[in-house]
Amino acid sequence: MTATPALDAYDLKILRTLSADGRITWSDLAEAIGLSLTPTIRRVRQLEEAGYISGYFAQLDEKRLAGGMIAFVSVTLEKQVRETLDAFEAGVIDLPEVMSGFLMSGGADYLLRSVVRDLDHYRDFLDRLTRLPGVAHIQSSFALNAFVNRPSPLITAMK
Known part of the structure; x- marks a missing residue:
């Protein structure tokens, strides 16, 4: 895992949004958190590398x-x-x-x-x-x- 700085408000918005909808598109995620596409993707990748996001899955019934x-x-x-x-x-x-x-x-x-x-x-x-x-x-x-x-x-x- 790569070290990352403390989570900021955008990181928390990303985590909240992805935990509610792991299949959200990159553009919809960027819009939901209020950033442009490139910084949103970069932040998600950093959160994955730091271990805050450990995977994506379908919630089954x-x-x-x-x-x-x-x-x-x-x-x-x-x-x-x-x-x-x-x-x-x-x-x-x-x-x-x-x-x-x-x-x-x-x-x-x-x-x-x-x-x-x-x-x-x-x-x-x-x-x-x-x-x-x-x-x-x-x-x-x-x-x-x-x-x-x-x-x-x-x-x-x-x-």
Whole structure:
């Protein structure tokens, strides 16, 4: 990554605009932030090189593709040694129901956000999850309603 100066108002406008519409044209982006085309493109490239923009992607409809039930699964392992953590993480990566996973502090070792079609699918997922190396305890909570779901950090909170 190339070092860049602190983010200014134009950089923040670029990040806000791209986080809302990653497919915006260069000219529309330039107009939205109030700069001409060449400086806009240069700034976006600098933000990419500095790592502020790590990629572009399509936001897919989880419910339509994977199922409508979101389960947050807390997993406690038998031991917290590197080999056990690595083996568990490698096994979780192969479970397509897991959308994101976090190594946690506190009571549980991991928190997994998973998406399943229904309870039968969840039961099958849970059966595969419990067979992973080192799993000692699992506790699940089902999401009733998502009221905030941002694709990227809230840019307006920065600066």
